[in-house]
Amino acid sequence: MFKVLVSDPISDLGIQQLVDAQDIIVDKQTGLSEDELVGIIGDYDALLVRSQTTVTKKIMEAATKLKVVGRAGVGVDNIDLNAATERGIIVINAPDGNTITTCEHTFAMMMALARHIPQAYAKTISGTWDRKSFLGVELRNKTLGVLGMGRIGSEVAKRAKAFGMEILGYDPFLTQERADKMGVTLASVDEIIRNADFMTVHTPLTPETKHMISTAQFQVMKKGMRIINCARGGVIDETALITAVNDGIVAGAAFDVFESEPPQADHPFLSHPQIIVTPHLGASTIEAQENVAIDVSEQVLHILRDEPFKNAVNMPPVAASVMNKLQPYFSLGEKLGSFAAQMATQAIQEIRIDYAGDLSEVDTQPLTRYILKGILARHMGDEANIVNSMHLAKVRDLNVIITSAPSTKGFTNLITVSLKGQNGEEPRVAGTLLAGYGERIVRINDYSVDVLPSGHQILISHTDKPGIIGNVGSLLGQKDVNIASMQVGRKQEGGEAIMILTVDKDVNKDVLSALVELPNLNKAQEVVLV
Numbered sequence: 001m002f003k004v005l006v007s008d009p010i011s012d013l014g015i016q017q018l019v020d021a022q023d024i025i026v027d028k029q030t031g032l033s034e035d036e037l038v039g040i041i042g043d044y045d046a047l048l049v050r051s052q053t054t055v056t057k058k059i060m061e062a063a064t065k066l067k068v069v070g071r072a073g074v075g076v077d078n079i080d081l082n083a084a085t086e087r088g089i090i091v092i093n094a095p096d097g098n099t100i101t102t103c104e105h106t107f108a109m110m111m112a113l114a115r116h117i118p119q120a121y122a123k124t125i126s127g128t129w130d131r132k133s134f135l136g137v138e139l140r141n142k143t144l145g146v147l148g149m150g151r152i153g154s155e156v157a158k159r160a161k162a163f164g165m166e167i168l169g170y171d172p173f174l175t176q177e178r179a180d181k182m183g184v185t186l187a188s189v190d191e192i193i194r195n196a197d198f199m200t201v202h203t204p205l206t207p208e209t210k211h212m213i214s215t216a217q218f219q220v221m222k223k224g225m226r227i228i229n230c231a232r233g234g235v236i237d238e239t240a241l242i243t244a245v246n247d248g249i250v251a252g253a254a255f256d257v258f259e260s261e262p263p264q265a266d267h268p269f270l271s272h273p274q275i276i277v278t279p280h281l282g283a284s285t286i287e288a289q290e291n292v293a294i295d296v297s298e299q300v301l302h303i304l305r306d307e308p309f310k311n312a313v314n315m316p317p318v319a320a321s322v323m324n325k326l327q328p329y330f331s332l333g334e335k336l337g338s339f340a341a342q343m344a345t346q347a348i349q350e351i352r353i354d355y356a357g358d359l360s361e362v363d364t365q366p367l368t369r370y371i372l373k374g375i376l377a378r379h380m381g382d383e384a385n386i387v388n389s390m391h392l393a394k395v396r397d398l399n400v401i402i403t404s405a406p407s408t409k410g411f412t413n414l415i416t417v418s419l420k421g422q423n424g425e426e427p428r429v430a431g432t433l434l435a436g437y438g439e440r441i442v443r444i445n446d447y448s449v450d451v452l453p454s455g456h457q458i459l460i461s462h463t464d465k466p467g468i469i470g471n472v473g474s475l476l477g478q479k480d481v482n483i484a485s486m487q488v489g490r491k492q493e494g495g496e497a498i499m500i501l502t503v504d505k506d507v508n509k510d511v512l513s514a515l516v517e518l519p520n521l522n523k524a525q526e527v528v529l530v
């Protein structure tokens, strides 16, 4: 049974699938302090948040069972991603569910700004019929500058066209082709600042975007510009903005987000007649809240059930087509990693993974994560997982070499995992996925084998002499170890050889020690694959 904690107000309909699941218990506790969360988080396998809960390192450290933090929304700036990655906690978001809603809120803000709607409403309901103070401007024929042409920025640009606006767009990843398709003029930040009548920001808050609109930009800005922030507080410098409004550079500003939320009661935005504000409502529609909660709940279920998932933000994104191709290899990859690590008797210095055949045609990075997990879990147990396996290898200075080649010596696909030990030991294991037959280990060191990678195996190095198979069989029989299958491989008659036995149960150290006492038997190791 998995326990899920919902610590922010998240749509009930959206999380219904979690509530209905037989293997899930959902607890809703909102408004918890950091210490309160630290006190209870150890009981939970998943945590679902919006932007109110700040998921700190301290919370992650107390989260001994936590597998996933699900963000029902886009921004993950309230989650310590590094701490999550270090602890192998997957962070997922719901990037698509609130795009249109936030775009529409941006328009609501832009139109409210153009026509002074909040100010006019306040005055009207206070009993003053004032038709002179609120002369507005049209959007038609105005230039709109969009900084950040991702999901929301692009939707804003699309709708602004329908209002007859001219669009200038800037985004480090906006190509000329895409801009042309959207009818947007590609522009620099400087061109936008100097020419736009309205400007809206749709970037995340990063070290680069923090205060990207500040005093220097306001000084060269087109006079009378109206400016909107429905992205993240801090992209526009709040202090510099107040000065620009008071200096008559900015005619009006509409902010949904603040550098610190909620803002202090004496925040200058809250009393300025030319600035309108909403309390981070960009994503707050019935539709968006259901969408993001459904999306994130679905992925949380997949993660808890160990099924393929998407939208992880502390792992690189993988196209669905690539994922479909790689997914059948995940279990084989992890087992090969585990097998190689169990063969190693010395400290591992280098990990080499060779992909061949079909696998040379795809980005194998997700598969590499599984192989590294298999290797690292040998000594780190559950602490190593596919989220942190690359990070763990890196911080341990393990040299990870990946190669890829089309030829496979007869197999359609082949994964070879080789480890380099401290004193020159080089255990190597290769596996393939055989169409219709499934996973197979086909090579151990220099020996060709055909072994099902599962259960308990005994790997024996010996000298190829008559009687050795019989001796091993008799000894295991005496020790009550039943042999399910046996494979032998040798390089040449009478030379070095290996034997790999699949047995029905755990083999204890005494059995392994007794095996190496047998004549011509050099080494016996147990390898367990689950």
Ligand SMILES: NC(=O)c1ccc[n+]([C@@H]2O[C@H](COP(=O)([O-])OP(=O)(O)OC[C@H]3O[C@@H](n4cnc5c(N)ncnc54)[C@H](O)[C@@H]3O)[C@@H](O)[C@H]2O)c1
Binding pocket: 074, 075, 076, 095, 098, 099, 102, 147, 148, 149, 150, 151, 152, 153, 170, 171, 172, 173, 202, 203, 204, 205, 208, 209, 212, 230, 231, 232, 256, 257, 280, 281, 282, 283, 284
């Ligand atoms: N107010 C709300 O309630 C609300 C709701 C949803 C999203 N958001 C916020 O809106 C922002 C945009 O969301 P999205 O879904 O469109 O994200 P997105 O990732 O699709 O788009 C962000 C874009 O910003 C661009 N960008 C990054 N650095 C830039 C820079 N220096 N200059 C210009 N562009 C830059 C990126 O290339 C990307 O295309 C995010 O910060 C998100 O958290 C707010």
Ligand SMILES: O=C(O)[C@H](O)COP(=O)(O)O
Binding pocket: 050, 051, 052, 072, 073, 074, 075, 076, 098, 280, 281, 282, 283, 284
């Ligand atoms: O990043 C987001 O998705 C928005 O800022 C929405 O945040 P919220 O879920 O707290 O409304």
